[in-house]
Amino acid sequence: MSHTFDEISQQLKRRHRKSARLKWVSMGALGLAGLFLVLFFADMLSKGLPAFQQAYINTEIRYSEEASRDGRQAFDEDLIPLISRTEVRVIPLQLRNNPELIGTSEQRWMLANSEVDQYLKGHRNRLSDQEKAEIEERVAAGQVDLRFNKTFFGSGDSKIAENAGILSAVVGTVMTMIVTLLIAFPIGVMTAIYLEEFAPDNRFTQAIEININNLAAIPSILFGLLGLAIFINFFGVPRSSPLAGGMTLALMTLPVIIISTRTALRSVPDSIRHAAFGVGCSRWQVVRDHVLPLAMPGIMTGSIIGLAQAMGETAPLIIVGMVAFIPDVGASFTNAATVMPAQIFTWSGEPEQAFVEKTAGGILVLLTILISLNAFAVVLRKKFERRW
């Protein structure tokens, strides 16, 4: 069977078209992945940015005798459903501490109810038409406005949406990360030094290597089970504490630090080692004075990336109980605490509309920190990277 030239050139065209198609399809796949990323960030920004603003009401507070018993007496009656309960609640307390205030009055911006806040941002809310009219009137008079949300960055968790903030979670994250870093960094670097510079190539070393690669791929929730069974139930570490969470995360971060440290150590050329041995250094002196300083930028980069990973981890921390409700900002390694991802998880479970915004706001804070950490790691690598 033979084909004419025409048929063959037709066939060839088809084959080239097919070939071109693969290029476009694969380009499309990459584009699709990029599109996911863009959509994701656009969605988070649109949901989370409003959380950085909060509705405030400028009103007169009358510190009367009645107000020291019932905080609501200090405000206009039609404002009471619009002002945050937390503001009303503190007035009697304030008057008890400063009795000389009684009889005076004050004009001040008060935190508004989350329903008012959601209404001003155009979200679903439970305000009546009459209340909406009241707000519109005051907006026109400049007495109700969206202002920078100090509460969100300055206070701990709360069941009242407008009063909930992320600070206690940020402090908890810092405490937990301190524990994680203090444990994982030295042990990880020491392990990597041993495996790269000291260990003989025998069964034992190979077992450790396989084991480390496996640990890196074990689901994180299993580390939570380990933390619960060994650290909390066996060693009696306080549940929900940064100590328990930090130790659990340290074991998870260990493989990341070990693997990146080994890569950094391996990239130091042997000529450096030979020169140091040549002038009579012992093995430990070679490592301490020559190899380690040269590998340090790589080790730091890997550790920062590992730390960022641990910072975003939630599942093992839920298992060791770090989803506690923490209204007060306090720094202790053994008291109950929460971390940013856990706070995001808690808020995402709240039914109120206002908490959706809080959740997305918390996510933006977390993502900003993680992206800065990673960017810092990249800059560090770029700045100190050496080609031998």
Place this chain on the structure above:
Amino acid sequence: MQTNQLLLLFCTVLLLLGLAAYFIGRAKASRVRASGAAMYAQPDQYAWFAVLSTAGPAVLVGAVGSLLLLLLGAEIPPLYLFAASLVVAAAGLAVGVAQVKPQFHARQAIERVIRWILAGAALISIFTTFGILFSIISEALRFFQMHSFWEFITGTTWNPGASFLASAGRGDGSGAEFGSVPLFAGTFMITAIAMLVAVPVGLLSAIYMSEYAPARVRTVAKPVLEVLAGIPTVVYGFFAAITVAPIIVNIAGFFGLDASYNNAVAPGVVMGIMIIPFISSLSDDVINSVPDSMRQGSLALGMTKGETIRDVVIPAALPGIISASLLGMSRALGETMIVVMAAGMRPNLTANPLEDMTTVTVRIVAALTGDQEFESAETLSAFALGLVLFAVTLTLNLVSVLMIRRFREKYRVNNL
């Protein structure tokens, strides 16, 4: 005295003894050297040896003692332990200082100790694995004493509700059923959806990056894809539950289908997005290390570029690509936050991905976050589920490592 205070006191005293050891050792070594004797090591090295011999044994005694204390209950009062380790420290100080002699190799002794410390650090990772295995297996065994293994593996009803009553002293817990089939069905359904998204997109992206893209696009695209892997899973979970799930429900409604807000598609798709970089990154490396001679041979025979990729490059890279996919799959099986936030809580044995269903990891979290007794069957069931999860992911990881090793040996590439 409180244990915390005792620990603090111990550390302080040890620090002071260590400082004393350093200065006494150094002073003595300097004196010996000043007297004209030739010494094997520097005064600093003798000083550090004294510090090590003071602190090392004492810390060891303290650690072993407290471990025994924990294991045996409080049979030795902490105060005795404290005193014992301080006596050891003092003895160590005396020995360390006595060893400051010209013919003693202080540097070699220190370096031997350092080597042991480094090897000890390397052992921690082994301990971690054994710790995970031990904690999971011991609790899972206790679970299997209450409920049969066979029932757990083959049962189709997961209903731990009644065991909660039993642990509260009401009822006998006989109504509780722990059949894990619906949980594994849900897990595999969501994993399958994730792989359906991640494998084509990841693989095609890898093909584009390694075979078509100009170097500039490649250097930008790779780190941008890595961002997808760096986003915390709790954030993906929120995205799946709040943004993707309603979209899925709307699309299903458009086709006249009834979808739950906790459907399996939303977490599956979002999980797939998360896994894309795991697959694309490793596949990209693998495709890049397929030798160019194979491409040249194929092009010389008149194959088009597309045919070369499809019929020569991909088949050669297949072990690596499968390895990447298995790693991605193990990641999907163990993923927790996305499913906890976006998938359902109800064990549901169904083939319809638009219904709500739950997964192994969701039930582990649910079992361990309630106000339950640790001894209850429901809490322990989390460890039984964890055991199965561990076994499955471990197998996938090992197979994946073996495949990539085969690829590496075949083409003699060292950078994978």
